[in-house]
Amino acid sequence: MECERISTKVCIIGAGPAGMLLSNLLLRAKIECLVVDRLSREEIFSRARAGLIEHRNVELLKTYGLADRMLLEGHAHSCIEFRAGGKGFLFDYAKLCGGRSSWVYPQQELVSDLPDAVLRAGGDIRFGVPAEKIELGAHPIVTCNGGKLVIDCDFVVGCDGFHGVSRTAIPNGALREFARQYEFEWLAVLVQAPPSSAHAIYALHPRGFAGHMLRNATQSRFYLQVDQNSAVEDWPDQRIWTELGIRMAKDGWVLNKGPVIARSLLEMRSYVGEPMQYERLFLVGDAAHIITPAGGKGMNLAIQDAEELAQGLRALYASRDENRLGRYSATRLPRVWQAMEFSNWMIEVMHAASTDRSDAAYTLRLQEARLEHLARKGSLAADFAEAYVGLA
Numbered sequence: 001m002e003c004e005r006i007s008t009k010v011c012i013i014g015a016g017p018a019g020m021l022l023s024n025l026l027l028r029a030k031i032e033c034l035v036v037d038r039l040s041r042e043e044i045f046s047r048a049r050a051g052l053i054e055h056r057n058v059e060l061l062k063t064y065g066l067a068d069r070m071l072l073e074g075h076a077h078s079c080i081e082f083r084a085g086g087k088g089f090l091f092d093y094a095k096l097c098g099g100r101s102s103w104v105y106p107q108q109e110l111v112s113d114l115p116d117a118v119l120r121a122g123g124d125i126r127f128g129v130p131a132e133k134i135e136l137g138a139h140p141i142v143t144c145n146g147g148k149l150v151i152d153c154d155f156v157v158g159c160d161g162f163h164g165v166s167r168t169a170i171p172n173g174a175l176r177e178f179a180r181q182y183e184f185e186w187l188a189v190l191v192q193a194p195p196s197s198a199h200a201i202y203a204l205h206p207r208g209f210a211g212h213m214l215r216n217a218t219q220s221r222f223y224l225q226v227d228q229n230s231a232v233e234d235w236p237d238q239r240i241w242t243e244l245g246i247r248m249a250k251d252g253w254v255l256n257k258g259p260v261i262a263r264s265l266l267e268m269r270s271y272v273g274e275p276m277q278y279e280r281l282f283l284v285g286d287a288a289h290i291i292t293p294a295g296g297k298g299m300n301l302a303i304q305d306a307e308e309l310a311q312g313l314r315a316l317y318a319s320r321d322e323n324r325l326g327r328y329s330a331t332r333l334p335r336v337w338q339a340m341e342f343s344n345w346m347i348e349v350m351h352a353a354s355t356d357r358s359d360a361a362y363t364l365r366l367q368e369a370r371l372e373h374l375a376r377k378g379s380l381a382a383d384f385a386e387a388y389v390g391l392a
């Protein structure tokens with residue numbers, strides 16, 4: 001068997017948003033790196049996932065000249081509508097944040113823009129190449145693709161998502177792990193239909209949460225809270241439309257229907273491993289922590305992690321200053337926990353308690369009271385707006 005052996009400074013495992021941004025930033029700092037991803041480029045770019053990008057990340061991508069297509073084809077997003085009991089109120093979060101809005105730009109578009117920038121800068125990305133073994137120590141070695149590729153490096157960066165190989169290279173007991181599994185799932189649906197509103201809608205209903213998220217002029221994303229033991233087959237098109245119609249109902253509002261292009265079930269769970277580093281291995285994005293999609297924070301955290309790690313590596317290679325890199329985990333974890341808290345808040349306020357619970361009706365009233373509090377535009381509204389747009 002032929003074996004290719006490569007030496008580089010940083011081996012990045014995973015070409016999702018975290019890995020692709022990190023490689024762009026390292027190349028700009030003239031730090032040699034190599035990216036491997038187990039999937040082909042086409043497989044990565046066909047995965048419809050995130051869409052909401054925080055204001056600070058839009059600014060970050062602009063700073064590095066990586067936002068050109070997003071600014072042309074994406075949309076600034078400044079309002080959410082909350083609905084409950086057949087009524088709704090518009091929450092203009094950008095107004096509460098001095099006009100700063102978040103952006104809607106599908107994740108697959110972003111992860112298709114970023115490799116082009118890496119390749120233009122002379123970077124190396126190997127698609128269809130799984131990393132299988134990571135040997136840590138003073139000179140880490142990553143073995144990929146059944147031993148056909150072996151990478152010697154100064155540092156390994158795990159950007160390989162929650163089910164990747166990187167975190168498993170850390171010995172048992174070296175990470176403190178914190179996890180929560182919620183007692184329901186989300187059915188995520190992508191439809192070929194124009195948006196049913198100019199803004200996102202979050203609906204609280206005794207049958208469960210329903211969400212309408214913007215994507216582009218011809219496609220829309222919807223979410224439904226469903227039982228944990230659901231199967232995708234339980235959700236034919238007609239049932240989806242009926243349920244969305246009931247949960248999001250409001251006088252005069254029309255739900256735009258169209259063919260369902262994709263439907264999948266999302267486990268609602270959150271996980272944080274502390275610290276986000278072990279020896280010469282750093283974990284970034286979903287490899288280090290996963291968060292429920294409520295609140296749209298997962299990709300945003302991945303972008304922020306990647307930027308912080310790039311700054312640390314830049315300081316090390318440019319001026320032998322190890323301080324920032326050494327503080328990577330300590331810098332990122334408080335921000336990660338802020339996002340976890342925000343996502344948990346969204347779940348507590350917007351998701352129906354199981355009807356088996358004797359206090360389900362009481363919980364609904366509490367949730368309605370919280371939404372009324374939010375609508376009053378006091379300090380709760382200001383805190384929510386800052387967290388949502390990504391200033392906090």
Ligand SMILES: Cc1cc2nc3c(=O)[nH]c(=O)nc-3n(C[C@H](O)[C@H](O)[C@H](O)COP(=O)(O)OP(=O)(O)OC[C@H]3O[C@@H](n4cnc5c(N)ncnc54)[C@H](O)[C@@H]3O)c2cc1C
Binds near residue numbers: 016037297298301
């Ligand atoms: C339906 C849905 C909606 C979402 N909406 C939002 C939103 O609006 N806003 C938001 O911020 N977040 C959102 N998220 C979360 C967001 O998609 C993730 O947090 C984000 O993809 C994390 O990026 P990442 O680069 O860390 O990991 P990933 O995107 O998972 O990338 C990991 C990469 O590593 C590769 N890999 C795995 N194992 C190996 C291996 N052994 N060797 C080589 N490569 C490997 C994988 O193929 C993959 O390409 C959503 C998620 C879902 C599912």
